[in-house]
Amino acid sequence: AGVSAPANSQASHQSTQALVENPFLAVLVGFAIVVGVLLAGRQFIPKVLHEVVRLRNRELFLITLVLICLGTAAITAAAGLSLAIGAFIAGLALSESEYGHQAFAEVLPFRDTLASLFFVSVGMLLDISFVFSHFGLVCLVVFVIVLLKVFATAIPAMLAGFPVRTSLIAGGTIAQVGEFSFVLGSRGADVGLLTGDDYQTFLAAAVITMAAAPLLT
Structure with missing residues (x-):
């Protein structure tokens, strides 16, 4: 054995x-x-x-x-x-x-219990010092993620005839990084697709978008 x-x-x-x-x-x-x-x-x-x-x-x-x-x-x-x-x-x-x-x-x-443990583990993985030392890069990644996700929903909604405001609100509801992305990101880091800095940038951007999600809807 x-x-x-x-x-x-x-x-x-x-x-x-x-x-x-x-x-x-x-x-x-x-x-x-x-x-x-x-x-x-x-x-x-x-x-x-x-x-x-x-x-x-x-x-x-x-x-x-x-x-x-x-x-x-x-x-x-x-x-x-x-x-x-x-x-x-x-x-x-x-x-x-x-x-x-x-x-x-x-x-x-x-x-709820497992979700709490999941986010505790995410918090333990995030290096706060990395966020501050690469603050500009993290903000840029957050901006790109939010922009792409909002317009990926808002543009088709407007083409379907929905008002601009409604379309933007719909886009804002999915602007944050989804929880399953953490699983994919972790797997990517394990097999070498993401470097340590890449993974920390992803974690920081994901956490910020999720924290800002209520403000985007």
């Missing part, structure tokens, strides 16, 4: 590097995994959840949800993708099933 663990870790790292070096392969693998899991969500997962629901055991239902999430994450990790992406895909698969609303109700109590 002690020998197999490093071997598995090395194999996982090599598969990840192969995906990084071949973007086309990464897209194909990612697409295949998403399609495969969603198809399984429509065929396999509903049957499993149906049998669990028949037992009328709420704890068992919750445990089954956790196992589905961890299992999907393990599959994506074995394929060289992120654990978080696997968990995200598992959520998509569950939402496709007839028990999606029940599953959401079961995990809802954990959402």
Whole structure:
């Protein structure tokens, strides 16, 4: 076991590097995994959840949800993708099933707690001294992100006939960096796509846009 663990870790790292070096392969693998899991969500997962629901055991239902999430994450990790992406895909698969609303109700109590821990971890990763020493660069990145995201929504809305004010407000509602971007950014830093400074710039810009989000709507 002690020998197999490093071997598995090395194999996982090599598969990840192969995906990084071949973007086309990464897209194909990612697409295949998403399609495969969603198809399984429509065929396999509903049957499993149906049998669990028949037992009328709420704890068992919750445990089954956790196992589905961890299992999907393990599959994506074995394929060289992120654990978080696997968990995200598992959520998509569950939402496709007839028990999606029940599953959401079961995990809802954990959402706020886990979200709090998530943002605590983001705060621990952010280097405040880097923000002050690269303040101009961070502000420029924030400006570009907000500008692109606002106009990416506002322009199509105006072309669809909505008033300018309504279109700009709609754009402002999505001006902040989404939470899932932290997962992608962290993965990019892990595999070397982002340098340490690049990752800190991204974190700083993301945190600032999220903090400024209420002012943009």
